Each structure stands twice: as structure tokens, then as C-alpha cells.
Amino acid sequence: MSLLRQRRPVVGTGSGRLLDQEPADAAGVRLREVSKTFSRRRRPGRTALDGVSLDVxxxxxxxxxxxxxxxxxTLLNILAGFVPADSGEVLVGGRPVTGPGPDRGVLFQTPMLFSWLTTWQNVLYGPKARGTLTPQVHEEAERLLETVGLADARDAYPHELSGGMRHRAAFARVLINRPGVLLMDEPFGALDAITRAAMQRFLLELWQQQRMTIVFVTHDVEEATLLGDRVCVLSGPPGGTKAVIDIDLRRPRSYDDTETLEFVNAKRRIREVLER
Ligand SMILES: Nc1ncnc2c1ncn2[C@@H]1O[C@H](COP(=O)(O)OP(=O)(O)OP(=O)(O)O)[C@@H](O)[C@H]1O
Ligand SMILES: [Mg+2]
Structure with missing residues (x-):
């Protein structure tokens, strides 16, 4: 029996199953009038966010x-629970965010891996720290490493992995927790074009099958158009919600779609809002 539950009808990803893992329930995100000012010694504070409202x-x-x-x-860090908002409402899955938690997986531009642990140990770090290591978790870790193409690099340390491999290891480390929400801060910004395209494809296939909620920060209009259901354009600084744009391109998407007229038009709409 397939453990995979798809939350929306999809046309098929054209690839095999990525994860044989029961997905966590995707959680909604609600931000209402969220503001944040960073205080600075003997100088006026720096307002990073000024009344941001958004529903995912x-x-x-x-x-x-x-x-x-x-x-x-800052917005992503508030959602992750790393930084508290000064005011406003921050809910994930209907619950106020009060700190970090395994329900939210966070991926940064620099993959977060412990340099003194192997790929395998890095992936199992979270469950071990929480005392939830079971034979089933070990099996899941095996499957995840297969999925991200790192089965052969299980005993390698981070410095022995390429940039793309480190990213995939960090993915596996986050996915072992079955997060309902993935928070990603320019995760592929530092990768070369080929590795970046491969990681985008991997992420699209993963999301297509798991349907977790994803909040993905990027500078790249093309990347946002390729990946997103919607694109939220922030104004600022300080940040406020400028516009939220629907990307009504068909799914599943691939790089071939980037050459279609619909794709180019969608990109243009986003650019116009950004430059407004
Ligand atoms: N920990 C911090 N202490 C003080 N100021 C901060 C801190 N983090 C962010 N800021 C300030 O908040 C503002 C927003 O920063 P933030 O990093 O969220 O922007 P960003 O949109 O992610 O920028 P970029 O696209 O360059 O990554 C900036 O003025 C920054 O200097
Ligand atoms: Mg940033």
C-alpha cells in the first residue's frame, strides 16, 4: 500500500516515487500585521518588517x-521561531510560534550540517537528540539517503561532499522530521547553474508528492515563477506586503516550461510589480 498521500490532484511527476514516507500534515501559515525592529546600542533601531500580513x-x-x-x-526566521516578532500574529498550523520546532524544516543558503558528523549521523541527529530513534527511523533514513542520491556517501563527512551533495544531505536531515512546513532562505543561491537546476527539479518533485507547505525566499524572478503557486512581493525596506501574484502555470512544471509564452508573461508580471 502506498504511504503517499497527495493532497491535490496532480498529473504525475514523470519520475518515480521520491519518498516512501508518510508525509506530515501540511500546516497553514498566517501572519497578521507582523512588525520587527532590531534595537541597536545608542542608535535608533532598524525596522526590518512593518505590518506584514500573509496567508499560506x-x-x-x-x-x-x-x-x-x-x-x-527576518520573516523566515520569525516563522522558524529563531527570532520573536515585536507585534502581530504568527501562526503555523493554527498555533502561535513560540520557538523552533521539528514541525518546521529550515534550509538556508549554506547547508546546515555538523562538520564532525557523517552524512548518516547528520540525518539521524534530530531524532537522536529528541530520543525518537527507532528501527523505523533508521529505515526511513536509509530511504531518504537513497532518495537524495547519497546512499554511497553515507559515511562521508560534509567536507568530503560537493556543494549539491551537501544541500541534499541537509534536505534529508530536515525531511527525517517529516515537517509540515519547509522554510527555505535562498537555498540554491550559491549553487552553479546546473546543480541549481537539479535541486529545483528535486524540490518540485518532492513537493509534488509530499505537498508540504513551502515558504521559499529567492532573489530570482525565474526561480519564483518556476516553483511558486503564488509569489509574495515585499516592499521596503522596511518590509511590507506589496502584492501577492498567482502563478497559474500548469503543474507539474519543468525547465522546458521556462521557454513558453505563459511563463515569460508570468515573469514579466512579477518584474513589473517588483519595479513599481
Ligand atoms: N540580527 C539582526 N540584528 C540587527 N539588524 C538585523 C538583524 N537581522 C536583520 N537585521 C536588519 O533587518 C533588515 C532586514 O534584514 P533581512 O536579512 O531580513 O533582509 P533580506 O530581505 O533577507 O535581505 P537579503 O535579500 O539581502 O538577504 C536589514 O536592515 C538588516 O540589517
Ligand atoms: Mg536574506
């Missing part, structure tokens, strides 16, 4: 775009 539906892929310094990372 369970299972939606939302991209966040905006000029440098407009508070995208």
Missing part, C-alpha cells in the same frame, strides 16, 4: 521576493 494555505508553495534588506530572512 496548507500544501501551498509560496515564494517571497523583494529587494535586499526588505526583511525576507
Amino acid at each position: 494555505e496548507p500544501g501551498e508553495f509560496l515564494c517571497l521576493l523583494g529587494p535586499s534588506g526588505c526583511g525576507k530572512s
Whole structure:
């Protein structure tokens, strides 16, 4: 019996199953009038976010775009529970965010891996720390490493992996927790074009099958158009919600779609809002 549950009808990904893992329930995200000012010693504080409101539906892929310094990372860090908001409402799965938790997987531009642990140990770190290591978790870790193409690199340390491999290891490390929400801050920004395209394809296939909620920060209009159901454009600094744009391109998407007229038009609409 397939453990995979798809939350929306999809046309098929054209690839085999990525994960043989029961997905966590995708959680919705709700931000209401969220503000954040970073205090600075003897100088006026720096307002990073000024009344941001946004809803992300369970299972939606939302991209966040905006000029440098407009508070995208701050917003993600607030959702991750790393940074508290000064005011406003921050709910994930209907519950107020009070700190980090395994229900939210976070991926940064630099993959977060412990340098002194092997790929295998990195993937199992979270369950071990929480005391939830079971034979089933070990099996899942095996499957995840297969999925991300790192079965042969199980005993390698991070410095022995390529950039793309490190990213895939970080993915596996996050996915072992079955997060309902993935928070991604320019995760592929530092990768070369080929590895980046491969990681985008991997992420699309993963999301297509697991349908977790994704909030994905990027500077790249093409990446946002390729990946997102909607693109939220932030104004600023300080950050406020400028517009939320529907990307009504068919799914599943692939790089071939980037050459279609619909894709180019969608990109243009986003650019116009960004430059407004
Ligand atoms: N920990 C912090 N302490 C003080 N100021 C901060 C801190 N984190 C962010 N800021 C400030 O908040 C503002 C928003 O920063 P943030 O990193 O969220 O922007 P961003 O949109 O992610 O930018 P970029 O696109 O360059 O990554 C900036 O003015 C930044 O200097
Ligand atoms: Mg940032």
C-alpha cells in the first residue's frame, strides 16, 4: 500500500516515487500585521518588517521576493521561531510560534550540517537528540539517503561532499522530521547553474508528492515563477506586503516550461510589480 498521500490532484511527476514516507500534515501559515525592529546600542533601531500580513494555505508553495534588506530572512526566521516578532500574529498550523520546532524544516543558503558528523549521523541527529530513534527511523533514513542520491556517501563527512551533495544531505536531515512546513532562505543561491537546476527539479518533485507547505525566499524572478503557486512581493525596506501574484502555470512544471509564452508573461508580471 502506498504511504503517499497527495493532497491535490496532480498529473504525475514523470519520475518515480521520491519518498516512501508518510508525509506530515501540511500546516497553514498566517501572519497578521507582523512588525520587527532590531534595537541597536545608542542608535535608533532598524525596522526590518512593518505590518506584514500573509496567508499560506496548507500544501501551498509560496515564494517571497523583494529587494535586499526588505526583511525576507527576518520573516523566515520569525516563522522558524529563531527570532520573536515585536507585534502581530504568527501562526503555523493554527498555533502561535513560540520557538523552533521539528514541525518546521529550515534550509538556508549554506547547508546546515555538523562538520564532525557523517552524512548518516547528520540525518539521524534530530531524532537522536529528541530520543525518537527507532528501527523505523533508521529505515526511513536509509530511504531518504537513497532518495537524495547519497546512499554511497553515507559515511562521508560534509567536507568530503560537493556543494549539491551537501544541500541534499541537509534536505534529508530536515525531511527525517517529516515537517509540515519547509522554510527555505535562498537555498540554491550559491549553487552553479546546473546543480541549481537539479535541486529545483528535486524540490518540485518532492513537493509534488509530499505537498508540504513551502515558504521559499529567492532573489530570482525565474526561480519564483518556476516553483511558486503564488509569489509574495515585499516592499521596503522596511518590509511590507506589496502584492501577492498567482502563478497559474500548469503543474507539474519543468525547465522546458521556462521557454513558453505563459511563463515569460508570468515573469514579466512579477518584474513589473517588483519595479513599481
Ligand atoms: N540580527 C539582526 N540584528 C540587527 N539588524 C538585523 C538583524 N537581522 C536583520 N537585521 C536588519 O533587518 C533588515 C532586514 O534584514 P533581512 O536579512 O531580513 O533582509 P533580506 O530581505 O533577507 O535581505 P537579503 O535579500 O539581502 O538577504 C536589514 O536592515 C538588516 O540589517
Ligand atoms: Mg536574506
